[in-house]
Amino acid sequence: MRAPRDGARGVPDATVARLPVYLRVLTGLGERGVATVSSEELALAAGVGSATLRKDLSHLGSYGVRGVGYEVARLVQHVGRCLGLAEEWRVVIVGIGSLGRALANYSGFAPLGTRVVALVDSDPAVVGERVAGLEVLPSSSTARVVGELGVRIAVLAVPAGAAQAACDAVVAAGITSVLSFAPVELQVPAGVELRSVDLSTELGILAFRERRRAATAGELPGELAGSAPRTGSSAGGAR
Amino acid sequence: MRAPRDGARGVPDATVARLPVYLRVLTGLGERGVATVSSEELALAAGVGSATLRKDLSHLGSYGVRGVGYEVARLVQHVGRCLGLAEEWRVVIVGIGSLGRALANYSGFAPLGTRVVALVDSDPAVVGERVAGLEVLPSSSTARVVGELGVRIAVLAVPAGAAQAACDAVVAAGITSVLSFAPVELQVPAGVELRSVDLSTELGILAFRERRRAATAGELPGELAGSAPRTGSSAGGAR
DNA sequence: GATTGTGAATTACTTCACAGCA
DNA sequence: TGCTGTGAAGTAATTCACAATC
Structure with missing residues (x-):
């Protein structure tokens, strides 16, 4: 289904x-x-x-x-x-580790009408810290923050093991658009839009193509059938 | 073309x-x-x-x-x-700002056979620093590093304005697979595989769907034609 | 003369549905 | 019997090619 x-x-x-x-x-x-x-x-x-x-x-x-x-x-x-640029799309970042901090400080949000308005983390040692001008709040305040600040999009920058729980929490708080950076396949209820960006997936795709190129160039014992001399640049975005 | x-x-x-x-x-x-x-x-x-x-x-x-x-x-x-997991795909990260550091420390590389073996940056203030156990090298050493260490993939974590130059540099050094995090459209010669991951693009896509959902729910003056009551989860990866 | 907007043709991808096999 | 592997059918996306328009 x-x-x-x-x-x-x-x-x-x-x-x-x-x-x-x-x-x-x-x-x-x-x-x-x-x-x-x-x-x-x-x-x-x-x-x-x-x-x-x-x-x-x-x-x-x-x-x-x-x-x-x-x-x-x-x-x-x-x-x-x-694209909805006339409105402001408020974003919460969940997980303030090194990636979360990088995202919080990222300047590329504004051009598409999105703005980070809240940061949450489950680690008490991180809660209360100020990052990119915002105070890091505890996970327990997620629902309140989403409701009070009118957050529409959640960005998950948590470790793989914590991602499903974090996702469930933001969905329970009423979020219907989630962007995850965690290297796991998240399950979300129908009606929730999930996009997932993963470094290792991207690198895996590049490695596959590099490998095929090497194989067809005869450098490697070709394990894949086919006889493609194709090169071709391309690709990107959110395929 | x-x-x-x-x-x-x-x-x-x-x-x-x-x-x-x-x-x-x-x-x-x-x-x-x-x-x-x-x-x-x-x-x-x-x-x-x-x-x-x-x-x-x-x-x-x-x-x-x-x-x-x-x-x-x-x-x-x-x-x-x-996917080429039998081999090791050596990666250079170009641009050691907050994102570059987060990527260098990211543990998700190994599972797909990729390993970060070099870090380069154009800022003299950053060069020489140790990040994730590696010394940051100057941009000028890119070609040497790529050749000597057998690097096959470059990850660009530089600001938008520096991205095309950085891309040109790694391509000139012999790299044929590039993963860019910069929010610009890079031009690469045919034969170079480029993938591009961009936060604002992903958020823009989510905003579009959120907006359409709101419009069809009657909350907003529907500017887009069509009468889609569709919800639907989905999406992700590279697509 | 140049360039858009778009039906028609093509190509790529997904889904169905079932034959083939453990 | 149960589940894979795959042709055939269906759907989505791209590309062609040209009429409409400035």
Whole structure:
């Protein structure tokens, strides 16, 4: 019994995953004073094909001008609004170890309308400490913090062994969007959106490709069938 | 001119992205003394459908037993070998700020056969410091380190503004697999595998879904067309 | 003339459903 | 009998290619 992969007519998942990238590129162009951009240029900068880009934007009811391109400022507004940039998405970070601290101090939150408003940790030795201008609160106050501060997103930066419990706790507190950095597969009830970023998974994927490259180059005894001379760059994001 | 999405008969990208997850779950089962597991159970724990799991494993020339399931130890070996676990993938971390330090101290590397063997930073104030048992080296020594230590993967933990230069440097040093944490779209030559993990992108995706949920629940003036009452959990990894 | 927006074709991925085997 | 492995069917995403538009 798994998630019934949408289908309801909104924006395709693959498109949603690229919107933040477009927004970032567009913002950069805007800051550099670029007024309009063609789908070709924008696609190149974002690392996708131009047809993909145009189709993606068309899902948002695009604002381009035929024969000219897209007005950068206008498109920034538009994509930003679709991503919810007009509102502020309040975030709680759970687990204030070295990763949690790095995330708390990370400056890249603001551009997409998210703001860290609370830090919690289960270790009494850490509670009360000030990190990135915020006092670390005990885990027991999670529910209260979520309710009072209007937190909508939880970022889990706890060890693998503590992740499921931490996840259950934030879900119980009413959180419906969770981003986990813990190297375990978390189970969440239907209706809770879970994304999971894991260093070892990413490295594993890179190692697989490196390995295949080596194998096809004849350096290693090829254990995998197939005869692919393909190289190919690519990939990223939240696939 | 973009990466011509493989096609050469190896293992599908989507499958590769799930292999590390399977390996992690299997390793966990093994440690808990589980000897065999059915595709149904394994799929549930990994958060995918059982048909997907079976098809994924079949791409590796699977080792299951009909009527019984998969022998955990055997499958761990097999998947691990496919992911290159038999070899050691040496990693250099570029940029020893708070994120770089957190990554250097991260214990989750080993399970997938990767090991951090070098740290470099461009800031003279950081060079020479010891982090996680390694001395931080100057950026100028990147090429030498990569060559002498046999580094195959570079992890970029530098600020956005420095990321493209850092990327160019490691590529020039001969690296063909790059994992970037910087919130910019990096350009790499064909043949270099780039994956990019970005906090603000992930949060942006979550915000989009939260927002759509709110809009369809009638809390917000629905700006997006469509009438999706869908909830659905899901997602993660690289995707 | 240039570039968007989009139906149609293609390709990739998932899911179904069942034959084949322990 | 129970569960894997896999063709066939179905769905989603990408790419092509061109008509519509400035």
